[in-house]
Amino acid sequence: MPDTTTLPRPPFDPEFVPFLEAMDARGRFHLTTEMLPRMREPDMTEARLDDGLRARGLERRSITVPGHRGDPIALAVIQRIGRTGTAACAYAIHGGGMVFGHHLGNLDSYDDWLLVHDVVLVSPDYRLAPEHPDPYPVEDCYAGLVWTAAHADELGIDPDRIVLVGQSAGAGLAAGTALLSRDRHGPAVIGQVLVSPMLDDRDATLSARQFESVGVADREMTRFGWDAYLGDRRGGDDVSIYAAPGRATDLSGLPPAYVDCGSAEVFRDETVAFAGALWAAGVQAELHVWPGAFHGSTSMMPDATLSRRAVTALRDWTGRLLDPTP
Numbered sequence: 429m430p431d432t433t434t435l436p437r438p439p440f441d442p443e444f445v446p447f448l449e450a451m452d453a454r455g456r457f458h459l460t461t462e463m464l465p466r467m468r469e470p471d472m473t474e475a476r477l478d479d480g481l482r483a484r485g486l487e488r489r490s491i492t493v494p495g496h497r498g499d500p501i502a503l504a505v506i507q508r509i510g511r512t513g514t515a516a517c518a519y520a521i522h523g524g525g526m527v528f529g530h531h532l533g534n535l536d537s538y539d540d541w542l543l544v545h546d547v548v549l550v551s552p553d554y555r556l557a558p559e560h561p562d563p564y565p566v567e568d569c570y571a572g573l574v575w576t577a578a579h580a581d582e583l584g585i586d587p588d589r590i591v592l593v594g595q596s597a598g599a600g601l602a603a604g605t606a607l608l609s610r611d612r613h614g615p616a617v618i619g620q621v622l623v624s625p626m627l628d629d630r631d632a633t634l635s636a637r638q639f640e641s642v643g644v645a646d647r648e649m650t651r652f653g654w655d656a657y658l659g660d661r662r663g664g665d666d667v668s669i670y671a672a673p674g675r676a677t678d679l680s681g682l683p684p685a686y687v688d689c690g691s692a693e694v695f696r697d698e699t700v701a702f703a704g705a706l707w708a709a710g711v712q713a714e715l716h717v718w719p720g721a722f723h724g725s726t727s728m729m730p731d732a733t734l735s736r737r738a739v740t741a742l743r744d745w746t747g748r749l750l751d752p753t754p
Contacts, residue, residue: 437638438691441720443732448643448722456641459525459652461558467528468556477532485509486542488535493575495555496567502553503572504531505583506538508546516547516589516750519576521569521605523596525626525645525653526557534595537727540743541593545750548585550576554601558656562671565657566604570614573605577615591749592620592683596645596695596723597653599625603673603702610681619749620685621742624695624723625702628674629654629662633697645723647694674698679709686714686745688738690721714745 440448451457470477481488488506495501507515518541522529531553541547552572554565573590580587594602599622606620631651640647654662661667669676685706689699696717703715718725718734726735 435638437642439720440643440692440722441725441732441734443734444720444722444725444729447729451644457649459527459649461656464528464556467524468530470530470532474532477535481506481535482509484539484543493572495552495571496564499555501555501568501572502531503576504535504549504551504553506535506542506549506551507584508542511546511548511584514580514584514586516545516591517576517580517583517585518545518547518549518591518593519573519602519605520549520551521554521592521594521598521601522551523594523598523626524556525649526565526597526601526657527653528556529597534727540739540746544743545746547591547750548583550583550585557653558659561659562657562661563668566601566608566670569601569605570608570612573609573615573617588616588618589750590615590617591746592617594621594625595623595727597626599623600627600673603627604670606682607673607676607679608670617683619683621746622685622687622699622702623726623742624689624693625673625687625699626650626653626695627672627702628698629658629667629672630675631663633701635696635698636694639692639694643693643722644725644728645694650694674702676705679705679711682706682709682711684712684714684749686742688716688718688742690723690725691717691719692721693723695723716741 487509491503492500522531531551552569554568577587592602636647687703689696703713706713726738
């Protein structure tokens with residue numbers, strides 16, 4: 429294996445460098461099991477979240493539904509206040525390396541969906557590893573999707589216009605949920621948005637080696653997540669395509685996909701490979717590799733030029749998906 433201290437790698441966009449240097453100055457982040465309870469807490473209280481949503485003309489409710497094996501999980505349902513009729517659904521799965529994050533933690537970042545496209549956003553509170561390893565997270569996400577489609581009328585959702593949305597581990601779970609729905613003849617999904625997806629447990633890409641202890645969500649952190657999710661099976665033969673969609677050899681029959689990543693992040697190569705596998709299977713996919721972007725740069729530095737370009741590209745793709753009329 430090449431020495432990662434001297435392995436050439438693409439540079440970060442200059443606008444991102446001060447942020448990353450400030451992170452490095454605080455010392456490298458090493459994720460441990462003891463940190464997980466704090467990292468699973470939402471960024472704000474539910475009352476503050478609801479106040480912020482109402483200020484933007486949105487409302488939230490929580491519904492308890494059957495998850496994997498019938499165990500209860502929560503779904504957050506957000507929509508425009510006073511909306512009538514039916515709308516498309518963005519089924520949005522949060523990230524966090526399969527081990528942290530919260531289903532209410534990123535709801536204030538979906539204004540493009542909620543305000544521009546007037547969708548109903550549904551966010552599942554899937555259970556996390558290592559307490560709930562594979563298949564709990566992806567099966568919880570699929571169970572929530574099945575419930576959402578079956579109760580579309582009461583949610584005000586058009587069951588023929590459901591889009592799977594995720595970032596990082598959430599994008600990997602979205603891809604796994606799409607595969608489950610295809611193979612089980614589950615709910616129809618018209619699209620999948622996979623932002624910097626965590627797809628492959630085998631840790632065999634060049635980008636993984638390039639970003640060892642570099643940037644955000646580096647190789648060490650992703651290994652931690654896969655170990656928690658898969659245990660001793662990580663990298664072995666006994667891992668399903670639903671847990672690690674990057675292992676899938678047949679992606680035919682999947683919905684169109686928006687796939688993006690940064691050129692300077694650990695998931696770059698598995699993301700590009702997945703887009704190529706979609707094309708090879710005859711599936712339409714739009715791939716963006718943002719030059720110099722690090723993992724999570726769009727959400728961590730939303731005002732940066734490259735972040736704004738990424739948001740615009742996704743908004744344009746979503747608009748074409750939800751309203752294909754010129």
